[in-house]
Amino acid sequence: KVHHHKWEISYQFKSPDCLKKLAVTINGQTPGPTIYASEGDTVVVEVKNVLLTENAAIHWHGIRQIGTPWMDGTEGVTQCPILPGDTFTYRFVLDRAGTYMYHAHYGMQRSAGLNGMIVVRVPEGFKEPFTYDREHSILLNDWWHRSTYEQSAGLALPGKQFTWVGEPQSLLINGRGRFNCSLAVSGTCNSTHPECTPYMLTVVPGKTYRLRIASLTSLSALNFEIEGHSLTVVEADGHYVDPFVVKNLNLYSGETYSVIFKADQDPTRNYWVASNVVARKPGTPTGTGILHYYRVPRGRLPTTAPPTGPLWNDTMYRFNQSLAIHAHPSFNEPPPSKSDRMINLLNTQNRVNGLMRWSINNVSFDLPHTPYLIALKNNLHHVFEQRLPPDTYDVNTYDINTVPINPNATRSNSIYNLEFGSVVDVILQNANTLTPNNSEPHPWHLHGHDFWVLGYGLGKFNPELDPKKYNLKDPILKNTVVVHPLGWTALRFKADNPGVWAFHCHIESHFSMGMGIVFQEGVDKLGRLPEFIMGCGESKLGN
Numbered sequence: 001k002v003h004h005h006k007w008e009i010s011y012q013f014k015s016p017d018c019l020k021k022l023a024v025t026i027n028g029q030t031p032g033p034t035i036y037a038s039e040g041d042t043v044v045v046e047v048k049n050v051l052l053t054e055n056a057a058i059h060w061h062g063i064r065q066i067g068t069p070w071m072d073g074t075e076g077v078t079q080c081p082i083l084p085g086d087t088f089t090y091r092f093v094l095d096r097a098g099t100y101m102y103h104a105h106y107g108m109q110r111s112a113g114l115n116g117m118i119v120v121r122v123p124e125g126f127k128e129p130f131t132y133d134r135e136h137s138i139l140l141n142d143w144w145h146r147s148t149y150e151q152s153a154g155l156a157l158p159g160k161q162f163t164w165v166g167e168p169q170s171l172l173i174n175g176r177g178r179f180n181c182s183l184a185v186s187g188t189c190n191s192t193h194p195e196c197t198p199y200m201l202t203v204v205p206g207k208t209y210r211l212r213i214a215s216l217t218s219l220s221a222l223n224f225e226i227e228g229h230s231l232t233v234v235e236a237d238g239h240y241v242d243p244f245v246v247k248n249l250n251l252y253s254g255e256t257y258s259v260i261f262k263a264d265q266d267p268t269r270n271y272w273v274a275s276n277v278v279a280r281k282p283g284t285p286t287g288t289g290i291l292h293y294y295r296v297p298r299g300r301l302p303t304t305a306p307p308t309g310p311l312w313n314d315t316m317y318r319f320n321q322s323l324a325i326h327a328h329p330s331f332n333e334p335p336p337s338k339s340d341r342m343i344n345l346l347n348t349q350n351r352v353n354g355l356m357r358w359s360i361n362n363v364s365f366d367l368p369h370t371p372y373l374i375a376l377k378n379n380l381h382h383v384f385e386q387r388l389p390p391d392t393y394d395v396n397t398y399d400i401n402t403v404p405i406n407p408n409a410t411r412s413n414s415i416y417n418l419e420f421g422s423v424v425d426v427i428l429q430n431a432n433t434l435t436p437n438n439s440e441p442h443p444w445h446l447h448g449h450d451f452w453v454l455g456y457g458l459g460k461f462n463p464e465l466d467p468k469k470y471n472l473k474d475p476i477l478k479n480t481v482v483v484h485p486l487g488w489t490a491l492r493f494k495a496d497n498p499g500v501w502a503f504h505c506h507i508e509s510h511f512s513m514g515m516g517i518v519f520q521e522g523v524d525k526l527g528r529l530p531e532f533i534m535g536c537g538e539s540k541l542g543n
């Protein structure tokens with residue numbers, strides 16, 4: 001089946017948290033419309049950019065783009081940006097059932113509101129390993145009042161002028177939050193604006209619900225909770241997991257989960273649906289929605305206080321929840337027992353020529369002007385640096401527990417060449433930032449593949465001992481995984497999807513400050529590239 005969508009991307013005045021500001025919308029909406037389809041279906045999205053003065057590109061997060069790497073929507077990697085006034089038609093196959101997302105992949109445009117969900121149902125006749133009466137989707141986000149232009153310009157200021165984006169003003173649940181209007185300039189905030197009425201999830205007592213929960217935050221790690229109701233986690237990033245019960249669920253930007261819950265509490269009252277910032281000192285009120293038992297008046301707020309979530313700095317709580325996730329026994333696809341290559345990636349905060357940057361093995365990433373996919377396929381070798389980036393860092397001497405002694409790094413747009421069909425291990429190693437006694441979690445997202453999560457650790461990865469503790473029996477497959485503060489995460493994937501694929505921190509400001517790398521594999525296996533991805537830099541049409 002083929003699903004056709006026509007989208008117009010434009011700036012509109014929106015009040016997602018009651019404060020009016022410009023947002024990037026799809027057909028006037030933020031979040032954009034949810035795409036519903038089934039496994040194996042084709043989705044065609046005609047994207048018309050009517051932003052007038054701003055480029056665009058849309059990434060289909062979690063969709064592997066098998067055989068269509070030019071549809072990945074990653075500006076600078078797989079395509080030229082969509083120019084104002086232009087229409088770009090994305091066309092791709094939904095390779096697997098599950099919960100996915102889409103969002104802008106150009107500058108910090110995702111934070112301006114260009115985001116939404118993709119729900120891929122199982123093919124007819126297929127039985128999922130759980131049952132439920134109804135399902136709903138929940139997209140979590142964080143929201144700033146400063147424009148993304150002001151934010152990215154502030155991040156690029158030198159020395160002491162560097163201006164961090166700071167904590168978000170609001171947390172949004174399905175695009176709805178609540179700013180305290182008494183703190184706003186008069187006339188800019190309307191606490192009764194229909195766009196900021198809390199999200200309401202109506203339930204019938206005794207029924208069972210599947211919630212597809214996705215996080216597209218720009219910065220925040222979140223904890224999600226439904227007051228008084230336990231959640232059974234059944235799916236992560238499109239893969240069934242061995243069900244486990246939680247009171248609340250930690251989600252990092254770029255992750256999706258399905259949870260099952262039963263409306264089995266006192267049906268004469270409503271309950272809070274809540275999201276809270278974790279892993280950074282919160283400066284944002286709890287994001288709230290309402291779980292509405294259908295006989296209770298819709299607008300009746302719970303008289304209880306909204307859940308405040310676990311302690312924000314309880315790293316062990318989040319670490320242990322990461323460890324609790326295993327592949328579902330009936331859907332387990334164990335990884336290859338050995339890898340062909342190990343890439344050890346040290347994550348550090350640096351200063352490069354006076355600018356605050358993030359680096360991987362001391363290289364801070366810059367996107368090229370000519371997209372890699374076109375450059376590689378058409379032998380335009382001079383458009384990005386040909387020297388290969390390092391596979392490791394100085395493992396023996398680097399102290400991850402202190403502020404780097406030499407915070408300098410280099411900027412580069414060089415990329416990793418993976419042998420087609422090889423098995424690659426990546427160790428993400430976290431470290432102290434430029435602030436004493438501080439390390440922040442980073443959610444890493446890989447385009448074009450799922451990877452097995454072989455293990456997590458706290459402290460420095462030990463290449464002799466830690467691989468012996470890998471879970472090779474039932475690790476989950478994911479496309480986004482967190483590396484915990486001062487910890488490491490080990491993953492394995494097969495480089496079997498011809499194309500060029502970004503692998504980066506899903507924190508919008510961190511990627512724009514260089515926190516990412518790019519892999520290429522099997523580009524020689526691709527046929528002629530479509531011309532509509534070209535036009536920028538040296539990728540002139542017809543090249």
Ligand SMILES: O=C1O[C@H]([C@@H](O)CO)C(O)=C1O
Pocket residue numbers: 164433434435440510
């Ligand atoms: O990139 C970042 O910058 C700030 C801080 O380190 C400097 O203000 C922060 O928390 C980040 O994640």
